[in-house]
Amino acid sequence: MSTANKxxxxxxxxxxxxxxxxxxxxxxxxxxxxxxxRKALADAGVEKSQVDGLLVKAPTSKFEMMYAQKLAEAxxxxxxxxxxYDHGGASNISMISYATMAIEAGQCDxxxxxxxxxxxxxxxxxxxxxxxxxxxxxxxxxGTPAGYAMIARRHMGEFGTTSDQLGAxxxxxxxxxxxxxxxxxxxxxxxxxxRESRLIAAPLRRDDCCLVSDGAAAVVIMSAQRAKELGVAKxxxxxxxxxGQTSWDVALRADLTSTAAGVSAQTAFxxxxxxxxxxxxxxIYDCFTIAALMTLEAYGFCAKGQGGHFVADGRIExxxxxxxxTAGGLLSETGMPxxxxxxxGVRQMRGDAVSQVxxxxxxxxxxxxxxxxTHSTLILGN
Amino acid sequence: MQATxxxxxxxxxxxxxxxYWDALAAGCLSFQRCDCCAKAWLPARSECPHCLQDxxxxxxxxxxxxxxSWVVYHIAYHPAFANRLPxxxxxxxxxxxPRMISNVVQIDxxxxxxxxxxxxxxxxxxxxxxxxxxxxx
Numbered sequence: 001m002s003t004a005n006k007x008x009x010x011x012x013x014x015x016x017x018x019x020x021x022x023x024x025x026x027x028x029x030x031x032x033x034x035x036x037x038r039k040a041l042a043d044a045g046v047e048k049s050q051v052d053g054l055l056v057k058a059p060t061s062k063f064e065m066m067y068a069q070k071l072a073e074a075x076x077x078x079x080x081x082x083x084x085y086d087h088g089g090a091s092n093i094s095m096i097s098y099a100t101m102a103i104e105a106g107q108c109d110x111x112x113x114x115x116x117x118x119x120x121x122x123x124x125x126x127x128x129x130x131x132x133x134x135x136x137x138x139x140x141x142x143g144t145p146a147g148y149a150m151i152a153r154r155h156m157g158e159f160g161t162t163s164d165q166l167g168a169x170x171x172x173x174x175x176x177x178x179x180x181x182x183x184x185x186x187x188x189x190x191x192x193x194x195r196e197s198r199l200i201a202a203p204l205r206r207d208d209c210c211l212v213s214d215g216a217a218a219v220v221i222m223s224a225q226r227a228k229e230l231g232v233a234k235x236x237x238x239x240x241x242x243x244g245q246t247s248w249d250v251a252l253r254a255d256l257t258s259t260a261a262g263v264s265a266q267t268a269f270x271x272x273x274x275x276x277x278x279x280x281x282x283x284i285y286d287c288f289t290i291a292a293l294m295t296l297e298a299y300g301f302c303a304k305g306q307g308g309h310f311v312a313d314g315r316i317e318x319x320x321x322x323x324x325x326t327a328g329g330l331l332s333e334t335g336m337p338x339x340x341x342x343x344x345g346v347r348q349m350r351g352d353a354v355s356q357v358x359x360x361x362x363x364x365x366x367x368x369x370x371x372x373x374t375h376s377t378l379i380l381g382n
Numbered sequence: 383m384q385a386t387x388x389x390x391x392x393x394x395x396x397x398x399x400x401x402y403w404d405a406l407a408a409g410c411l412s413f414q415r416c417d418c419c420a421k422a423w424l425p426a427r428s429e430c431p432h433c434l435q436d437x438x439x440x441x442x443x444x445x446x447x448x449x450x451s452w453v454v455y456h457i458a459y460h461p462a463f464a465n466r467l468p469x470x471x472x473x474x475x476x477x478x479x480p481r482m483i484s485n486v487v488q489i490d491x492x493x494x495x496x497x498x499x500x501x502x503x504x505x506x507x508x509x510x511x512x513x514x515x516x517x518x519x
Contacts, residue, residue, distance in 0.1 A: 134393065134399065134424075134425035134426070134483075135392075135393030135399075135403070135425075135511075135513075136483040137390065137391035137392075137393070137460070138390055138391070138392070138393065138508045138509075138511055138513050139471055139483050139484055139485050139508075139513065139515075140390075140455060140460070140462075140463045140466070140469055140471055140485070141471045141483045142459035142460050142463075143459035146453045146455065146459075146471065149453040150451045150452070150453050150471075150473060151451070153451045153452060153453060153497070154450065154451040154497060157451070157496065157497030157498075158497065198456065198457075199454070199456040199468075200456060200457055201453045201454070201455050201456065201457075202453060202454035202455075202456060202468070202493070203453075204453075250473065251473050251481055251482065251483045252424075252481050256450065256451060256473075
């Protein structure tokens with residue numbers, strides 16, 4: 001791996017933890033975060049007093065000032081580095097990359113990256129925003145699904161992508177979710193059922209849209225050397241990461257079928273000294289099926305415009321050429337924005353996933369936020 | 383007019399976008415063009431998003447446009463639109479370059495629209511506010 005960045009493999013994910021996914025009536029995000037972090041620390045075999053970095057994604061459901069400090073208090077922790085980071089659903093992998101760089105720079109020793117959300121039973125404040133203060137409400141332009149539908153329609157028009165091809169992504173994720181005892185939605189989906197599912201914002205149907213979920217997840221990051229010293233049982237090396245920002249709102253974006261997922265992946269692959277052909281399993285952010293399809297294209301698993309053909313015929317299911325979202329993704333495991341994909345990537349690399357891809361040694365993971373505004377890529381591997 | 387849950391949300395007017403809405407009410411769809419780099423844009427901003435300068439002027443859109451993409455709502459995210467389902471929302475690109483959110487009107491079936499088809503501007507009223515919608519050219 002002569003082309004790999006010097007940071008590649010220097011840090012590891014030492015521990016993972018998550019709450020049950022679904023509904024947690026009466027519990028706030030601080031409580032959910034504490035549970036996930038308690039489990040991640042136990043998984044890593046680390047005491048909270050050893051942790052000096054606490055990076056937290058702002059709860060999507062409600063924004064609060066100084067949230068990470070409120071969480072640190074609930075955890076009885078006094079980290080050196082601590083705060084909230086927000087660029088939507090891409091934040092988790094971005095925080096993992098910042099933690100890795102902070103550890104390498106000597107700014108902290110062991111970091112926790114965590115996120116909690118309770119939009120199912122708590123507030124949905126942030127989910128109910130409308131678009132623009134520019135009068136677009138006069139035209140009825142509301143809701144996140146419509147933003148993705150606008151992109152999907154253009155992709156269909158430019159490349160002939162079909163509704164059935166989007167459906168193949170939902171079918172694959174639901175199949176994997178059905179096998180996952182932790183999944184919020186364990187009901188498999190046939191293509192025929194997909195075709196009959198309710199239109200939300202055409203061309204997108206209900207089953208193109210992710211779940212709305214309460215829950216929390218956390219990971220523990222440290223250097224590979226520290227993991228060795230502490231005798232961490234199953235450290236998984238972080239081989240590469242990268243980010244990209246599309247920035248422009250859907251209405252203004254010059255090319256609706258291109259996003260910065262490509263530059264994000266290129267940065268991560270270059271850091272790892274790997275190519276898409278080296279990847280055995282992928283966890284691809286599937287807030288909406290079209291997002292997963294376009295990410296597979298942008299990452300180079302297939303050519304731009306060929307995503308529809310790529311995902312068909314079971315190619316992204318267990319046993320296919322590139323199994324995707326092996327725990328069910330946002331469409332089936334939990335709608336929480338992103339960290340569950342990292343956790344499933346770690347399980348796959350440990351070799352103890354429920355739907356384990358045999359012999360999998362390299363995993364690519366995507367996180368993205370907004371309407372494909374932000375993107376972050378993580379490559380794990382042994 | 384007092385806003386209610388059922389009224390269509392009115393735009394938030396300010397010193398920068400006020401002329402846009404005033405012009406629309408007078409039957410003119412306008413956009414900003416930079417005095418420095420000549421790039422054009424919508425929605426209204428105080429600085430050019432290309433060269434960042436703050437010297438620009440308003441120009442009138444001639445009315446020709448193309449359909450970039452569109453969606454058809456089958457559920458209402460705002461109560462004011464519940465009785466209009468299904469309705470379409472489109473991204474249109476004016477011939478002068480700026481893009482905007484709008485609706486395509488004077489059509490029977492929005493599922494039969496095609497990307498990049500030509501459109502022409504029509505002015506309509508939406509709850510007392512003038513809006514710029516588009517019909518097939």
